[in-house]
Amino acid sequence: MIQVEHLVKRYGGTAFALDDVSFEIGEGEIVGLLGPNGAGKSTAMNILTGYLSTTSGRAVIGGVDILENPLAAKKMIGYLPEQPPVYPDMTVTEYLRFVYELKGCSFPRDRHLADVMAAVKITDVSQRLIRNLSKGYRQRVGIAQALIGDPKVIIFDEPTVGLDPKQILEIRNLIRKLGKAHTVILSTHILAEVQSVCERIIIINHGRIIANERAEDLARVIEDNTHFRYAIVGDKTAVVAGLRGVQGVKSVTPMNEREGDAACYLVEGARGTDVRRGVFRVCSERNFPILSITTVGDDLESIFIRLVDRSDKETKSR
Amino acid sequence: MLAIYKRELHAYLTSAIGYAFIALFFAVSGGVFVYTTLYSGTASPGNYYSYMLIFFVLLLPILTMKSFSEERKLRTEQLLLTAPVSIPAMVAAKFLAAMTVFTACMTLCSCSFLLLARYATVRAAMVFGNLIAILLVGGAFIAIGLFVSALTENQLAAAIGTVGIILIFFVVSFLNSFIPVYWIRFVLSGVSIFSRFGNFTQGAFDFSALLYYLSVMFVFLLLTGRVYDRRRYR
Numbered sequence: 001m002i003q004v005e006h007l008v009k010r011y012g013g014t015a016f017a018l019d020d021v022s023f024e025i026g027e028g029e030i031v032g033l034l035g036p037n038g039a040g041k042s043t044a045m046n047i048l049t050g051y052l053s054t055t056s057g058r059a060v061i062g063g064v065d066i067l068e069n070p071l072a073a074k075k076m077i078g079y080l081p082e083q084p085p086v087y088p089d090m091t092v093t094e095y096l097r098f099v100y101e102l103k104g105c106s107f108p109r110d111r112h113l114a115d116v117m118a119a120v121k122i123t124d125v126s127q128r129l130i131r132n133l134s135k136g137y138r139q140r141v142g143i144a145q146a147l148i149g150d151p152k153v154i155i156f157d158e159p160t161v162g163l164d165p166k167q168i169l170e171i172r173n174l175i176r177k178l179g180k181a182h183t184v185i186l187s188t189h190i191l192a193e194v195q196s197v198c199e200r201i202i203i204i205n206h207g208r209i210i211a212n213e214r215a216e217d218l219a220r221v222i223e224d225n226t227h228f229r230y231a232i233v234g235d236k237t238a239v240v241a242g243l244r245g246v247q248g249v250k251s252v253t254p255m256n257e258r259e260g261d262a263a264c265y266l267v268e269g270a271r272g273t274d275v276r277r278g279v280f281r282v283c284s285e286r287n288f289p290i291l292s293i294t295t296v297g298d299d300l301e302s303i304f305i306r307l308v309d310r311s312d313k314e315t316k317s318r
Numbered sequence: 319m320l321a322i323y324k325r326e327l328h329a330y331l332t333s334a335i336g337y338a339f340i341a342l343f344f345a346v347s348g349g350v351f352v353y354t355t356l357y358s359g360t361a362s363p364g365n366y367y368s369y370m371l372i373f374f375v376l377l378l379p380i381l382t383m384k385s386f387s388e389e390r391k392l393r394t395e396q397l398l399l400t401a402p403v404s405i406p407a408m409v410a411a412k413f414l415a416a417m418t419v420f421t422a423c424m425t426l427c428s429c430s431f432l433l434l435a436r437y438a439t440v441r442a443a444m445v446f447g448n449l450i451a452i453l454l455v456g457g458a459f460i461a462i463g464l465f466v467s468a469l470t471e472n473q474l475a476a477a478i479g480t481v482g483i484i485l486i487f488f489v490v491s492f493l494n495s496f497i498p499v500y501w502i503r504f505v506l507s508g509v510s511i512f513s514r515f516g517n518f519t520q521g522a523f524d525f526s527a528l529l530y531y532l533s534v535m536f537v538f539l540l541l542t543g544r545v546y547d548r549r550r551y552r
Contacts, residue, residue, distance in 0.1 A: 047402040053550040074402040085397035087325070089332055101321035102401045145397065 001027045001153060001183040002048065007057035009043050009207075017043040018143060021057070025200075027152075030179035030214075036308055039209040041187045042082060047156050048185070049079045062152055075103070078151035082158055084142025088131035092122055092141055093129060096148060103149040112148070120144045120176060125164035136160035143171065147178075149150040154178060155185045172197050191304060203304065205311040224267040227296035228276065231259040232287035239265065242282045248273035261283040262291045319407040322398065326385075326415030327346030339380045340423060346373045347427035357404040361438035363431060367448040368426075371515060374459055375488060379480035381420060382463025383473045385412050386542070405546045409464065409539055416460045419451055444521050451518040454531035455501060459484055461538035468545040487511045 002025040009018040018040045025031050034043045046052040048059055050070045059066045066073040087095055103224065105112065117123045120140045121142050125133060130141060139162050146154055157174070160168045177198050178184055190193060194201055195215060232239050236254060243252040245264065250268045257264040270273035285291050291308040347370065354365035389395040398408055425428035429446045459480075466479040491510040497503050507513050511534070514527040 030481050051396060051550070071404060077400065079396075079400045081393060081396045081400075083393040084324070085394040087329070087392065089329060090325075094328070098321055099397070099401075100324050101324070102398070102403060138512060225446045265532055270524060 001025055001029075001062055002243045003060040004048070005058050005060075007044070007047065008053045008055045008060060009040075009047060018047075018054075018074055021204070021207070021209055021293075023202055023209060023212055025183055025185065025257065027183055027199060027265075027282070028179065028181065030175065030184040030186065030198050032194035033185060033204065034189075034191070034194060034201060034202045036202035037189075037202045040206055042157060043207075044056075044119045044204065045079070045157055045185065045187060049077055049155060052072050075149075076152045078146035078149065078154045080142050080146040080154075082161075084138050085145070086130045086138055086141050091127055091129055092117070092133075093126045093267055096144060097139065099145045099148045105149045107150075112150075116144045116147045119147065121170065136164060139151065139163055140167070143174075148199075151182070153183045153185070155187075157187045160188070160190065167195075179193070203307055205308050206315045209312070210307050210311040226274065228254070228267045228269070228279075229292075229294040229296050230265045230267055230285060231262040231280065231289065231291040231293075232260045232265060232288050234286070236281075238258055238286070239263070239283075240268060242286055242288065243267060243279060246278035246282050247274055248275045248278060259291055262289075266296065274284070280289055319403060319411045321413035322403065322408055326412055327364060327418060330419050332383075335380065335384060336419070339377070339419070342380070343377055343423045344427065346370070346377065347423075347430070351427070355434060361431075361434055361440045363428075363440070363445045363448050364455065364521070367452050368515065368519050370427075370452060370492050371455060371512065374460055375481060375484045378420070378459040378464050379410075379477040379484075381416050382460055383477035384467065385416065385464050386468040387432045387471050387473050387476045391473075393414075399546070400549075405543045408495050408546075409542050413457075413460065413464060415458055416464070420456050420460060424449065424453060424456065436440060441521070447521070447523045448518050451515060451524075451527065451531075454528055455515060456537070458511065458531050458534040458538070460544070461535040463511060465538045465542045465545070468542045 001024075001245075003054070003258065004021060004023050007018050007021040008056065019045065032046065033041050043052065046258070047054055048061065048066065050066050050073060053067065061073045062076045063075070064073040087098075087185070090098065093113065096116065097109070100109055114123070117126055120143050122137060122140050124146060125137055128136060143156070143159060146156070156175070160171050163171060170236060172193065173184065175184060179197075179199075186194070186198060198215060200214050202209060230243075238251050240254060243249055246271050248270045250270050252268075253266040255264040255266055265277065267275060280290065282288075330339075350364055350369045350373065354363060354369055355363075357366065380482070386395070389398065399405075414433065420444070428449050430447060431440050433440075434440055454538040462474070462483050466483065467473075467476040470476050490506050491512040494503055494506050494510065497506065509530070516525065516531060517524040517527060
């Protein structure tokens, strides 16, 4: 449904926002686009929706090149930008009617609008001015706008920002439901969201794709290191120096967390070794009480952080 | 395109700025009409339209200042630019909406001459000719206003910028008489919007002037479209 080939985007001729990005998304797939701030996610989505042009490369939506035939390609896309594009001086119904006409839809208007409003649960505010709606409602009006015209491809940029936990669950369910008949791209910072909704995850950092895997395969992308989170009482530099001296320890990184008077450290052991005995011995010799040890598992969050860290290091060394 | 046109008209007719424009326009027109006809004891429309033209420098930027700048500020331009509507259609829709409000105001105000016709001889053809000419000059100013509005997300900056550019066109006609070099004078009078208007106030219908106003309109609308194209390719 979506083919992106060797996409390059430079801003101001120098800085790369996207650097040779290629991926393919099949019909009915729900794909999560992940990456730190400024990684190029929004740029990628803006190109896919025809809002920005490319420096080189091409993006094809449903067989139509967005640069060659933008109007036909845009007809297939529903887009919710980071900030919902709503007019505060219109009522919800007026606004959705405007979007309906803007997209040149042809099916029965009132029924379609009623269906969309029911799907995102905004029927009760349909006659209210958008100016007077809460952030959560505005966000849902933004989602409704993307669904109008029943587009084949739906692109959501941070769809659950500003919603309360119950609304977040509802929107995630809605996205899952949409994924049955539509191709959905979801950009988000919230890893749990990607994990619960997306079938595939594309991680972007510094304008490059650093992972493009099914959610459950993502762990395999990372080397099988052994990571532990320690909470240890004692002088930070002395603890780090002590831990670094333990055989098999590859790295010790102080974390921004505390447990009472203990500081937390991420200890990475070499493959095939268990550094916990060594760490215990060193800490007891030097009188650094260990308050807790947690195995840092291969949850999405740690995979994401490790992938991004690794790609940061690679970018620096290049 | 029709959707954007309707939405723009809706915005003019539901916002304070739209009503402020209409109210100011009518007030200014009423004042100018009384001064140029009743006080001056003449039924010739020339002076009325020339004075209105001067007030356009301040009036028309009110109409155009938020056209594109507010879309940019609210991020609603993302909706327009990702919808299946081309950039020229978007610019045209916004231009036509502003033109509709302006034309309605100007035409209604010109009806004052109908009233005057009960007491004096008003040359209808002259009123009509002046009206067409002033609508075209207004159109050129609106195109300039839209262009400046597309450059910034600050409405006030858009208004001031528009006044600035229109003033340049204005000053050009006055500077003219002070410049001793013939060819500079020739070029300046060529680009002066105001000196070309003089023919209409005298009752002559100047087609080259009409063509000139249409060209200014077209060039600035084209430039507005280019602003959006450029932003896509920046």
